[in-house]
Amino acid sequence: MVGRPRRSVYVPQEIEPKWQKIWAERGVMKANDASPKPKFYDLVMYPYPSGELHMGHARNYVMGDALARMKRMQGFEVLHPFGWDAFGLPAENAAMKHPGLHPLKWTLDNIVESKRDLKTMGILYDWDREVNSCLPDYYRWTQWLFLLMLERGLAYRAMAPVNWCPVDKTVLANEQVINGRCWRHPDVEVEKRDLEQWFLKITDYADRLLDDLATLEHWPQKVRVMQTNWIGRSTGAEVDFAVDGAPGESIRIYTTRPDTLFGATFMVLAPEHPLVERVTTDRQRETVRKYVEKARKETEIERLSTEREKTGVATGGFAINPVNGEKIPIWVADYVLMTYGTGAIMAVPAHDERDFEFARMHDLQVREVIAPPSGPQKMLREAYVGPGVMVNSGQFDGLDAAVAFDRICDWLEQRGIGKRSVKFRLRDWLISRQRYWGAPIPVVYCPNHGIVPVPVDQLPVELPPEYKPLSENPAWYETTCPLGDGPARRETDTLDTFIDSSWYFLRYASPHDDREPFDSELANRWMAVDQYTGGVEHAILHLLYSRFFTKVLHDAGMVEVTEPFVRMFNQGMVKRFGQVMAKSAGNGVSIAQLAGEQGADAGRVYEMFIGPPEEDVEWNESGLNGVVKFLQRVWRLVLEPESIVAEGGASATDASALRRKVAQTVGRVTEHYDELRFNTAVAFLMELANAMQDYLQGGGARDAEWESSVRVLVKLLNPLAPHVCEEMWERLGEKGLLADASWPSFDAAAAAEPKITLVMQVAGRLRDRAEVDAGLSEAEATAVALGSEKVRAALNGRGPSKVIYVRDRLINLVP
């Protein structure tokens, strides 16, 4: 095919800055609070401002942008905001490394760079709504929300053994400790320290946080399972065991298996349990004291290792099993945790793996009380935890264990020695951090009035300008009590940065409100977030905390929704040379360089085409070149169709076939964009471009229908490659921005195929195919199949005894 001289060439470096400027000038992604259109809140997780961005960062932003652009074209009023999770340690680390560099300057400089790169990628946000969690006009309201928690009895101060990261020199929430190590330093073990700290009572909301997970049907199953396990609700009973020889003294235990009460052959207290001292006999005192001391010294890692053999010592004391009056020995062992349940257990070695192991090791009695369906066992080789029938259990013998569970609970409750109980693995959220670069906790300590909240009209409690620990800055922390004139001391701890991010999605509704954290009416207009996109690393921390905050704010009457995020999506990471793209790994593809070479549009389309959105993907240069070629081909089809000359040959020129292909592509691409399945959406667009090229090469006319097809192609590609599409739109002579054009509507009738390929099978094996009219009846299809020589040969004279016909797909003849 001879190409005519090309009048125009696709030069992304020229058109991309041009359109970025125009979109900004015309405020394309500005959300109108008063719009009558249906709203669509499209949110990506606001990031820590790390400076220059690379294509590893870009993936979820492109997804969010593509969805926002399509939703706008579909007639939604789209809220697509952005902001910065700007408090945190990297800024302090940078400041420590470069004396004189203030965390604020470092942060603001990084924001400038990140923002520039986002714009280079053609990603549009309503920048008028930008939030920055480290600025006083934002953290003022973070502090206000802390005071709300305090007022509602959800914030409290307590002495507790807390997780201390020796590198960051601050405490950590339970959620920030992974395998006994700091979430930011996988090789640094967390230490236990006893400190007085602020907590939020997230456990008050444990039931609702768990129950409402069931309503989040558009969340990844994986995240829901992780949150369910993290909350960890269990149902059982608390039972009091009297201490032998100590009238009035009793040990309260928690068990999820009250049905095994008759099988309790010993008890175990956590080393920190307050009754350890009192039940220990003089003979055992020294042994127990040494054991408890050793347990205290051990790190979390050592204590929590399941590999380790179970250690423990006898106290010499005995307890009375309330169901049968038996005397059972009391042990101390560190496999029982003081922080869960009551810090004490009844041990039922026959039906609990851990108790079984411990009993084996210390030669303790094992008594079977649940017989498996196969009948009572002679010798237990391992704990039996399955269902069964009660044995050795007095009046409960013969009952199904599941029934006995309830009977025994009733029995305990009637006698006042026990009660049903629900426990959670979830602990309260420790929010104090011993850092500078965070929102100061807005309370003062007054010798006369104790803990005094800073009055809301005195917020924000601003950070002092000097970068040094708040606890070493008396000029800052020395203040006067708001309730009197006496001297008082400010709290010098700051709030966990996860507090900042637990409400930012509400701030976007009214980001400049200076009377309250957010305007309830506007928040109700925009909430809930219709699509929330971000990394799976926040599956527990950020998402659980945000759900908690939303419920508290709902209870306070500030917002209607009880769940913040309707649909959640976790995008996969971008790798290169086998490693996740990261500044530290030095394998990032620079956005500036990409835009200067292949163009931002090519980068956007490629990153969507590269693989399934939820999977990790490997960046690959030749794949990127394939996308560049695709964009050039579209350019030529749209703007230079006369350069594609008919060759005759095999290609079909059927205009109705092209019409159907266009209609089908509208349907498929729209659906796949909606489901964020961008990789397949790109494939469909490529198919359409191929079909359009075949049409021209086959001598198809460039008539009105062709012109309309071209415009559909440009519209469908626009969310992914907005610059080049906008340019083509203009060169096609269209008025107005493509960004504001309407999305093509799906015409099912136009997409319907009049002819289909009927697949003919004999006994489930493919034997022949035929082009037939769509909508054949079973009888007609059977006739077609029996008319096939190949089918008849396969049947070999055995008439079909059974016919399975799937309309417009296949017919299967079974001999």
Place this chain on the structure above:
RNA sequence: GUCGGCGUGGCGGAAUGGCAGACGCGCCAGCCUUAGGAGCUGGUGCCCGAAAGGGCGUGGAGGUUCAAAUCCUCUCGCCGACACCA
């Protein structure tokens, strides 16, 4: 250890009960030529065959079904989460 996900050509992947390998990369052959990292045409899972055609094929083994990459059971491998929570 428990729970969850994944396993498909040379490569990225598509198909969620109905033609396995869409789309792209790569590769092979050819065309054109302004000689390019350009464009165009055709081919490209494996095996037998000159071809027509046939057989095999979605980590492995079994099962359900007229029909299985897809559902079920077992198993191997990789990845992720949780990990003494009574």
